Amino acid sequence: MDYYNYKPAEVRKLVREGIIKGPTTGMCGGYAQGNLVILPEELAWDFLLFCQRNPRACPLLEVSDAGSKSFPLTALGSDLTKDLPGYRIYEDGILTEETADVSQRFEKYQKTRGKLVSFLIGCSFSFEAELMEAGIPVRQIEEGVNVPMYNTSISCAPAGVFSGNMVVSMRPIPHKQVPTAVAITAAMPNVHGAPVQIGYPKAIGINHLERPDYGDPVTIREGEVPVFWPCGVTPQAVVMNSRPPFVITHAPGHMFITDVKNVTLKYR
Amino acid sequence: MDYYNYKPAEVRKLVREGIIKGPTTGMCGGYAQGNLVILPEELAWDFLLFCQRNPRACPLLEVSDAGSKSFPLTALGSDLTKDLPGYRIYEDGILTEETADVSQRFEKYQKTRGKLVSFLIGCSFSFEAELMEAGIPVRQIEEGVNVPMYNTSISCAPAGVFSGNMVVSMRPIPHKQVPTAVAITAAMPNVHGAPVQIGYPKAIGINHLERPDYGDPVTIREGEVPVFWPCGVTPQAVVMNSRPPFVITHAPGHMFITDVKNVTLKYR
Structure with a gap:
């Protein structure tokens, strides 16, 4: 199945329903995809500051409110705990689970340990599409x-x-x-x-x-x-270096597909 | 006195020594100047998030470590409590002091009430220089x-x-x-x-x-x-709307002069 011409909201829904399972490469042509990092609130300040200081390596597309499951500015109506086809959960720096739905783990963490903050980071898929368009x-x-x-x-x-x-x-x-x-x-x-x-x-x-x-x-x-x-x-490497107690990331290649066109990323 | 051809570190030193008092317009040609906002640490997350979500209105040049008086990435060796020729202090949303040195107020706040975080925000002086260069x-x-x-x-x-x-x-x-x-x-x-x-x-x-x-x-x-x-x-308007207990800003036109060339701001 080729999802190149699908709208991001359609693909996110199919992912959420478990119909799309694979990596997101080549889906929703022209739309930006992002890397996901979910961290405990007590680490969020340091991480946001790290991204601000290193914008070339860590270009932020959106940062959620603490406790929120959505990225309203880049993908209205999305659920970041279900809309990616693959996630990894790390505890104390060790990979403990790979799954297609982190909604229950997300909620359980928030009920028992504290709020989580989610970071969406720009990805080279966007510029690769332009390189290929230019014949590179x-x-x-x-x-x-x-x-x-x-x-x-x-x-x-x-x-x-x-x-x-x-x-x-x-x-x-x-x-x-x-x-x-x-x-x-x-x-x-x-x-x-x-x-x-x-x-x-x-x-x-x-x-x-x-x-x-x-x-x-x-x-x-x-x-x-x-x-x-x-x-x-x-x-991701920097976060893992610090061995945080709990982190969720996307699984490699299993990205969050936004409603933002690559071309508009030039002028935000 | 015309400081157009001075280096930023020279002008910051003259400001610190009280020799330069006026607005910084036209000083250190080619170098970026920035708006300053200093806030209590408990408001820093919300403000950094606000800037991340509104980068066009609030383009961040640097954010200090909590408690720090310097911007090491954009102006090594600077003291942001002395290196601007004018500051304004607001308490509970009301302007209570205009001064050329906030080092003592900064230290006193940190000793008695908590840490402060400083934000340096890009300023249109940088693009006006390029417009004029182009004959606009x-x-x-x-x-x-x-x-x-x-x-x-x-x-x-x-x-x-x-x-x-x-x-x-x-x-x-x-x-x-x-x-x-x-x-x-x-x-x-x-x-x-x-x-x-x-x-x-x-x-x-x-x-x-x-x-x-x-x-x-x-x-x-x-x-x-x-x-x-x-x-x-x-x-600044958004910060004042929320009537924070304590804020320091630059006085209008009395900016922080960085070591960063305007031209490099295009490629950071």
Whole structure:
């Protein structure tokens, strides 16, 4: 089944009803998808401050009210505990559950331990759609694998309990198209923006392109340059570093689909 | 004395020593200046959330750690309680003091009542410099008055105790230059970005251009269109609406001068 031409609200409903189970890649063409991080209220200030200080790695699309299950500004009528096809629950930094519905765990936590705050973080799916529209290859999509991601030596600005280095994603770009790829992504700061490094991985502490720290290696062809963008795995990695008592995230590739068009992310 | 060619750290030092007293307009050409809001820690979450939800009116340049007197990311070595030439202190929503040094009041509050958090908010000085560079007139500068500002019917997205409508600033732009003015400011989202209204003030609830709610009226010449931008007075107005027990802001025109070049605000 191809959901490219479906509206986000339709797909969210099908997800909520358990009809759509898979990853959300390729669904609702033109609409922004987001990474989800749900944290206890007592960690929310530090995390919001971390995102404010590191907007390229952690571009916030929306932050919920404490205790709320919805993102009214980017997806009216959504239920963020049911509208993603996959979630992961971490307790004390350890993955304890992978599920398609966290509504009961969310409610139980709030009844017994305190309020939760939900963060929706922009995702590179948005700029990849524009790169492809411009005829720039996106290798991991061509090869049907996950984008290669690397830990770097670039320090994020710390905030409270959260600190760590930036994680980047890499796409090999034909050298003639590098300026276009930079221009396209620089125009979308709400979904990571311009690259942080072009062509010299050692400068940011990456010594083995063939062995990414997350995701899969991809082919770099003759005449292509490895280009590195800030990656939404950064906030997840930083959160896990601090071993919080309770966190819910989306499962990899199982994103929250918003009602916001990618093109409008340029002008918010 | 003309401080256009001074470095920000030099001017901040002269301010701190009481040698520079006036408004900061025209100082440190090319560098971003910011609005200051200092709030009690218990209001900081709601305010940070308000800014996140209303980034056009409240573009954050930096948020301090609770209790800190510095903005290390935008102005290393600064002391935000001394480095502005003018401050206003409000208690329970009422202006109680105007001064050039709030260090003692800041310390006393923290000793007796709790921590403070400081917010630095982008300012239209940054985009006005680019407009003038492009040969677009900035009328209130030509006429030596404050920019005219208006309350509007545009609701901000509320957050906790903070809610209210957007305040906008108006600049009359020759109709042929309107597209250029939009393009220049749209490229600077961290200092309010593109206009919210062009040429039809009634659509946003403004019925009397000659009677601004803040600042001064300016001449609109034949062939010019009134263009409205989100204004940094919005967060101040919203904070005052909620009558917080204690707030420190910059005095109008007496801004915090950062080490950040305006041009880099496009790519943060």
